[in-house]
Amino acid sequence: MSEPVTNIMDLRALARRRVPRAFFEYADRGSYDESTLHENRAALARLRLRQRVMIDVDNRSLATEIVGQPVSMPLAIAPTGLTGLQHGSGEIHGARAAARAGIPFCLSTMSICSIEQVRAATDTPFWFQVYVMRDRGFTRELISRAREAGCSALMLTADLTVQGQRHREIKNGLAVPPKITLRNLFDIASKPRWAWNVLRAPSRSFGNLEGRIGGADSLTTLAQWIANQFDPTLSWQDLAWIRELWPGKLIVKGIMDAEDARLAAEHGVDAIVVSNHGGRQLDGAPATIDVLPQIVDAVGGRIEVLFDSGITSGQDLLKALALGARAGLIGKAFLYGLGAMGEAGVTQAIEIIRRELSVTMALTGQRDARCISPDILLR
Ligand SMILES: Cc1cc2nc3c(=O)[nH]c(=O)nc-3n(C[C@H](O)[C@H](O)[C@H](O)COP(=O)(O)O)c2cc1C
Ligand SMILES: CCCCCCC(=O)C(=O)O
Numbered sequence: 001m002s003e004p005v006t007n008i009m010d011l012r013a014l015a016r017r018r019v020p021r022a023f024f025e026y027a028d029r030g031s032y033d034e035s036t037l038h039e040n041r042a043a044l045a046r047l048r049l050r051q052r053v054m055i056d057v058d059n060r061s062l063a064t065e066i067v068g069q070p071v072s073m074p075l076a077i078a079p080t081g082l083t084g085l086q087h088g089s090g091e092i093h094g095a096r097a098a099a100r101a102g103i104p105f106c107l108s109t110m111s112i113c114s115i116e117q118v119r120a121a122t123d124t125p126f127w128f129q130v131y132v133m134r135d136r137g138f139t140r141e142l143i144s145r146a147r148e149a150g151c152s153a154l155m156l157t158a159d160l161t162v163q164g165q166r167h168r169e170i171k172n173g174l175a176v177p178p179k180i181t182l183r184n185l186f187d188i189a190s191k192p193r194w195a196w197n198v199l200r201a202p203s204r205s206f207g208n209l210e211g212r213i214g215g216a217d218s219l220t221t222l223a224q225w226i227a228n229q230f231d232p233t234l235s236w237q238d239l240a241w242i243r244e245l246w247p248g249k250l251i252v253k254g255i256m257d258a259e260d261a262r263l264a265a266e267h268g269v270d271a272i273v274v275s276n277h278g279g280r281q282l283d284g285a286p287a288t289i290d291v292l293p294q295i296v297d298a299v300g301g302r303i304e305v306l307f308d309s310g311i312t313s314g315q316d317l318l319k320a321l322a323l324g325a326r327a328g329l330i331g332k333a334f335l336y337g338l339g340a341m342g343e344a345g346v347t348q349a350i351e352i353i354r355r356e357l358s359v360t361m362a363l364t365g366q367r368d369a370r371c372i373s374p375d376i377l378l379r
Contacts, residue, residue, distance in 0.1 A: 006352075007352060007356075008313060008353070009312065011333075011336040011337045011340045011349055011352075012028070012332075014339075014345075015337075015338075015340040018339055018340060019191065020187045020191055021172060022169075022172035023086060023339075024339060025168040025172055026082065026085075026168070026172075027080070027332060027335040027336075029169075030166065030280050031164035031166050031279065032164065032165060032167070032283035034279060034283065035284060036276055036282065036283050036284060036286075037278070037283075038279070039279075039286065040287045040310030041310045043286075043290050043310070044287070044316045044320075047319045048377065049319070049363075049376060049378070050375070050376055051363060051364065052364055053365070056367075057362040057367055060362060060366070060367050061368050061370075062074070062354065062369045063369070064326070066271075066326060067153050067249040067271050068249065068270075070102075071102055071103050072101060072102030072103060072354075073101075073353075073354050073357065073369065074321060074325075074369050075103050075328055075330065075350065075353060076103055076104040076105070076127075076329045076330075077104065077105045077106060077330060077334050077346075078278075078308050078330060078334065079108035079127075080108055080334065081108045081109075082110060083108070083111055083112060083113075083335065083338065084207075086335050086338045087197050087198070087345075088197035088198040088199070088200060088201030089197075091117075091118050092113055093346055094334060095107070095118050096121070096122055097343050097350065098124075098126075098346070099126075101350045101351070101354075104127050104152070105127065106126065106127040106129050106153075107151075108129050109128075109130055109131045109142060109208055109209075110206075110208075110209070110226070111207040112201075112205070112206065112207050113201075114207040115142075115145045115146055115149045115208055116145070117202070117207070119150070125152035127152060127154070127251075128142075129154075129155040129156075129157055129253070130155070130156055130157070131160065132156070132230070132231045132234045132238065132242075134228075134229060136241075138212070139231075143245045144245065145208070146246075147245075147246070151248075153270075154246045154250050154251070156250065156251070156252050157277075158255070159253070159254025159277050160254070161231060162227075162230065163226075163230065163281075164282060164283065169223065206222070236263055236267050239252075240267075243268065249271070250268075250269045250270050251273060251306070252264050252271075252272050252273070253273035254273065255273065256274065256275070256286070257295075258291075258295055261298045261299050261305075262299065264299075264303065265299045270303060270304065271303055272295075272299070272304075272305055273307070273308055274291060274292050274306070274307050274309075274325070275307075275308045276288055277309070278308065278332060279309060287309070289310065289319065289320060289323065292320065292323045292324060293374075296323065296325075304326040305326060306327050306328070307320040307325035307327070308329035308330070308331065311329070311330050312330075312332070312333050313352075313356050314353045314356025314357030314359070315356060315357075318361060318364070318372065318376070322372050322373065322374050322375075322376050322377050323374060323377075324374075333353070334349055357369070364376045
């Protein structure tokens with residue numbers, strides 16, 4: 001009999017067994033030498049918490065607001081591409097689990113389920129993440145579809161105008177539908193639960209890009225096609241154009257530098273995400289937790305600072321809150337839950353982090369997630 005799942009790494013181990021290797025590694029791995037991927041977690045682990053005692057911590061509150069939206073805890077689901085390949089209809093399961101948990105779900109431009117499919121399957125407004133494409137008409141169309149669907153925030157990803165190379169994606173020869181090699185056949189045949197969920201899902205195409213990818217039948221080809229679509233000319237000047245298209249809450253994701261954070265605040269965004277894309281883009285970039293304090297300092301409370309890259313526990317999340325983040329986002333932790341057990345696994349991932357955050361707040365003498373200060377950390 002297998003042991004019960006008690007933490008995010010247990011979900012990772014289950015997902016690794018249940019999701020075909022190419023897709024699991026797409027989610028799990030990073031770019032080039034993966035030094036940033038590993039440093040994200042190592043830097044969080046290095047931070048020590050101050051144990052405090054004899055403080056009444058009976059009634060703790062995890063509730064807060066993210067870009068003006070009430071949430072049950074300071075956590076959101078980060079946008080992840082190809083989520084429906086971890087588990088059929090993965091984006092819908094993610095959105096539903098997040099809604100039930102009272103936290104935001106952000107749908108990626110590169111999803112398998114489209115904006116409209118997620119909208120039709122859920123009642124709670126979700127966020128939409130946009131990549132600016134060379135085809136600005138298509139970018140405009142995506143934003144207008146997100147408005148039409150009632151999305152409650154737009155997240156503009158700024159750190160992937162040129163794609164970082166992930167060696168595992170090339171070595172695994174990712175394919176959609178999976179490339180028929182003996183190794184892939186054996187891999188998929190040994191994962192019938194995955195195959196059943198993905199094959200019976202209503203959306204097996206490329207969600208929001210449907211009809212735009214002429215002739216590409218393998219992810220390697222798709223990746224090349226997609227790589228050419230991202231607009232490397234994207235600059236701060238484009239924010240005015242995006243603002244015209246999107247009057248609602250606007251979040252810029254991928255900020256790693258105090259000067260960029262200042263520029264974001266000056267250009268009228270509502271929030272930024274301190275992120276190195278989970279170690280999937282600039283290998284050699286510092287851990288996000290190491291740059292968080294200087295970025296919080298640079299924006300000086302003018303806009304909200306969100307945080308991601310490396311969160312796998314409530315302790316990690318609490319450390320980010322202590323260093324000034326309003327909330328954290330999870331990418332891989334969400335995908336591990338999804339790959340392990342579908343919607344129930346996403347719920348489990350969120351609830352593991354919620355419990356860990358709550359207990360760690362108690363043991364550091366904290367009652368309110370909105371009032372966590374650097375005092376809880378040992379310098
Ligand atoms: C498999 C995968 C796909 C991703 N796809 C996107 C995407 O389409 N758009 C985006 O802005 N970020 C994307 N990201 C980055 C996440 O939004 C987030 O920044 C990152 O996962 C946070 O780090 P973590 O995985 O350590 O939690 C992706 C991350 C993963 C793991
Ligand atoms: C093969 C499509 C990948 C699109 C990029 C999605 C993404 O941001 C990622 O990190 O992966």
